[in-house]
Amino acid sequence: MENKYELTQTSQAKKVAFYTLGCKLNFSETSTIARNFQNEGFDRVDFEEVADMYVINTCSVTENADKQFKQIVRKAMKLNDKAFIAAVGCYAQLKPEELAAVDGVDLVLGATEKFKITDYINDLSKNDFGEVHSCEIAEADFYVGSYSIGDRTRAFLKVQDGCDYKCTYCTIPLARGISRSDELENVLRNAKEISVQGIKEIVLTGVNIGDYGKGEFGNKKHEHTFLELVQELDKVEGIERLRISSIEPNLLKNETIEFVSKSRTFVPHFHIPLQSGSNEILKLMKRRYQREVYTERVNKIREVMPDACIGVDVIVGFPGETDEHFLETYHFLNDLAISYLHVFTYSERDNTEAAEMTGVVPANVRAKRSKMLRGLSVKKRRAFYESQIGTKRTVLFETENKEGYIHGFTENYVRVKTPWNPALANTLQEINLTKIDEDGSVRMEFTSSVRPAVSGLNVEV
Numbered sequence: 001m002e003n004k005y006e007l008t009q010t011s012q013a014k015k016v017a018f019y020t021l022g023c024k025l026n027f028s029e030t031s032t033i034a035r036n037f038q039n040e041g042f043d044r045v046d047f048e049e050v051a052d053m054y055v056i057n058t059c060s061v062t063e064n065a066d067k068q069f070k071q072i073v074r075k076a077m078k079l080n081d082k083a084f085i086a087a088v089g090c091y092a093q094l095k096p097e098e099l100a101a102v103d104g105v106d107l108v109l110g111a112t113e114k115f116k117i118t119d120y121i122n123d124l125s126k127n128d129f130g131e132v133h134s135c136e137i138a139e140a141d142f143y144v145g146s147y148s149i150g151d152r153t154r155a156f157l158k159v160q161d162g163c164d165y166k167c168t169y170c171t172i173p174l175a176r177g178i179s180r181s182d183e184l185e186n187v188l189r190n191a192k193e194i195s196v197q198g199i200k201e202i203v204l205t206g207v208n209i210g211d212y213g214k215g216e217f218g219n220k221k222h223e224h225t226f227l228e229l230v231q232e233l234d235k236v237e238g239i240e241r242l243r244i245s246s247i248e249p250n251l252l253k254n255e256t257i258e259f260v261s262k263s264r265t266f267v268p269h270f271h272i273p274l275q276s277g278s279n280e281i282l283k284l285m286k287r288r289y290q291r292e293v294y295t296e297r298v299n300k301i302r303e304v305m306p307d308a309c310i311g312v313d314v315i316v317g318f319p320g321e322t323d324e325h326f327l328e329t330y331h332f333l334n335d336l337a338i339s340y341l342h343v344f345t346y347s348e349r350d351n352t353e354a355a356e357m358t359g360v361v362p363a364n365v366r367a368k369r370s371k372m373l374r375g376l377s378v379k380k381r382r383a384f385y386e387s388q389i390g391t392k393r394t395v396l397f398e399t400e401n402k403e404g405y406i407h408g409f410t411e412n413y414v415r416v417k418t419p420w421n422p423a424l425a426n427t428l429q430e431i432n433l434t435k436i437d438e439d440g441s442v443r444m445e446f447t448s449s450v451r452p453a454v455s456g457l458n459v460e461v
Contacts, residue, residue, distance in 0.1 A: 014124065016042045017051040019072050022059025024205040024245055026089060028156040030057045031148035033088070033117060040118050047076075052124055053084040055117070058091035058099070060171045060349070065091045070102055077104045084124040088114035090175035094350075100130025108132045111176055145182045147190050153201065153398045153426055154243075155194045159187050159229060160206030164214070165248075167275075168286050168353035169318065169346065172207055179208055180215030184224050188232060195238030200396050200428055203243045204233075210251025227256050234263045240428060241396065241411065246271045246313065249297045250289040257297070261304040267411040268308035270301060271342075275315045277332030278325040284357070285318065291332060302337050307391065309339045309384065309413035316373060317346040317366030319357035326369050333376060339384040339413070341377035345370045378440075385442055388414050388433050392447060399425040407441065417441045 016037045020030045033055065034044050045051050054076040058069055069091065076085055086107040087099045093110040100108045106127040109117055113133045120133060146158040163172050164179040182190075194202055206212070212226040226247075233242055242265045249272050260266040272294070276282050279290045301308050314329065333341065345366045348355040388410075395416050397408035405417045406424055410433075417437060418424070431444040 013041055013043045014053065015045045015049070015051040016053045016055065017045050017047045017049060017076075018055045018057065019047045019076075020057045021065070021068060021072075022057070022061060022090070024156045024203060025146075025158055025161075025207065026057050026059060028146040028148045028158040028205055029089075029114070030055075031156075032146035033057075033115065036115070036118055048079075050080050051076075051083055052080070053086065053121070054079075055086045055088060057114075058087055058089040060090040060094050060175050066095070066098060069099060073102055073104050082126065084121065084126065086117060086121075087130075088117065090172070093175045094171055096132045100132050102130070105130040145186050145190055147194055149194055149197050149199060153199075153396060155197075155199045155202050156205045156245075157187070157190055157194065157202050158182070158206055159204055160209050160212045162215075163208045164211070165208065165288065166286055168284065168357070169315065169349065171349045171352060174351060176207055178215065179211045181206075181212050181224075184229060184232060187229065188236060191233055191236045191239060195236060198426070200426065201241035201243060202233075202239055203245050204229075205245045208248060208251070209245065210247045226251065227253060227259065230256060230259060230263075230266065234259075234265050236265075239265050242266045243269055244271075246273055248273060248288070249294045252297055254300055257300050258304055267413075268301075268305040269311075269411070269413045270308065271311040271313070272297060273313035274333075275313060276318065276321070276325070277314075277329030278321070281318055281321055281325050281329075284320050285315075285354075295336065298336055298338060307388065307412050310337070311340050311342065311413075312336075312338050313342045313344065314373060315344045315346050316369040317361040319346075319354055319361065320359035321346075321361055321369075322359075330372060330376065333373070333380075338380055340381045341373055343370050343373045343377065381440070382436070385414055385436055385440075388412070388442070389435060390433065392430065392432055394428050395431050395444070396428050397424040397426065415441045416444045418444060 018030050018034055020026050038044055056069065056072050059065060069087065073085060076083055084106050085104050086109065087105055088109045092099055092108050096108045096110060099105060107120060108130055109120065110133065113120065148156045160179065160181045162177040162179045191202060210226050212229050213224040252272060260268065274294055275285055275287060277291055282290060298310060301310060312333065314333065316326065393410035393414065395408040395410050397406050401420045404420050406420045407415060407417050409415055414433065416431065416433065430447045432447055433442050433444055435443045437443050
């Protein structure tokens, strides 16, 4: 292999662009991989620009993952048909040969290889066939820490990877391997690095973050717990907001909920996967709780944080889900004090137990159930937003000008908007929530105690 450093010996640095599919964890890993390229002398450019190399971080959960991937490759080839194209991530681990066969793809790297991508490239000349480097997933037993900065207003901080659960519909353990955690000291070090970049909010991410501690030192022993992680992060100076991403209901302990309610930096927002409101279906899914546990968690959050935002993941159309099972889920969610839903239509995945199950739900029925739950989500979010009108909140504004408005999120995840003003970007402001706009976001006024150094911002907008 040619010395990779020869890439930087030319008078002009090579350009690399990245495209990320899927979850917050993927975004954190893309950002880390991008920094590795920059350390090797590459210039990072936007994916819409002409680049010498395009890296696509794939997702196995996304509907029609292969179709999406092909579209992105075509987009890259239109920009530069001589560009070197690499696929990494979950889908690259599960279906490496399939991705390698896509016209234009030069390199496919699996779970353990993606962080060493610069070791696999030389002069960026196109290959006749996609080159595959993909380990047996059992070999994915080491941890690579990641965090994203510079891409968004928030930073995604990876604290855990892999999963030991065996949910019958899920390919993530096949794509990412066993549950393993970052060392606590390293997480804290990364959090401090993020805090000095002027980033106001960190979102904790992983595959199963409530399992944090397992594998921290290469074994199954829990040296630290998720609660201890949360407690230590709350002490890091310079961080103004910490947000917990998706966490399993059986791993979200009352002690953690109580700590968040009193914490300095953790915000009152939880995203808790349910998947089904039917205990029969939960059993078929091999989930590690029953719906009663879920109810207890929601009630506990409401008890100590009445204004908290609670999001829910739910899957419709799982094999064996009858109309009765679905209605059980619908009524369970309708009666629960939650704030919004992420609705996933079940789709078969190779090498999963569910793909072999009987009781397949017709596609049109899956679509109808999905539509019903999406409608319920709109209703739930509206009710939650209405409950927040008249309250005083803190909003973190984002950096984009969207049709003349700047948007942001309160600590409890209410989406607000106000006329565009660049001075507000990436700032925290105290506001009063005043009314719900036609597009579903919330209008606001700045509190009298906050007078941004921008004219006309302390009036209702």
